[in-house]
Amino acid sequence: MDERKRDSIVAYLQRRMAEFGITPEAIAASLAEDQRRLQAVKYRDAFGNSWDGEGAAPQWVVQAMSAGQSLDHFSVRRAEAPQADKRASVDWRDDPFAGTRLATVKAEQLQAG
Structure with missing residues (x-):
């Protein structure tokens, strides 16, 4: 967002806040109450x-x-899931078969062979 758009939006919001009698303190209090309520859930x-x-x-x-x-x-x-349930992370960058036909062979083909 460029500086002119930002200034325009800020000016608009300040006018609307003045129109409805909203103070920055009231907004801060409302945001704090929302955060408290969300944390209580x-x-x-x-x-x-x-x-x-x-x-x-x-x-x-x-x-x-x-x-x-x-x-x-x-x-x-929730309690975090045990580490045993997580899949092992594989670093495919070091795979010597990457990009070859061996990298695309499915497990069923291996078992059938």
């Missing part, structure tokens, strides 16, 4: 519904648990 579904785990469970949690889903499934802070 413990459970979230695929549709964006969230719950902080406090008080009565919302309807989407009740329905999911009635359908047999565990609450851990919706946890935002």
Whole structure:
């Protein structure tokens, strides 16, 4: 974005803030509250519904648990998967067969042979 566009947008936003009586402090407080609320979220579904785990469970949690889903499934802070589940990383740059026919042979062909 060039400097003129940026200055134009800033001027527009300042005019609109003055028009509605919005102060920079009010914006900062609103952003801080949003961040606090997002950090408090413990459970979230695929549709964006969230719950902080406090008080009565919302309807989407009740329905999911009635359908047999565990609450851990919706946890935002899941424990990391064990290292054994991760695929080994392969550095193909050092592959001596890269670009040859041997690099394209499928496992089924090897077993059949």
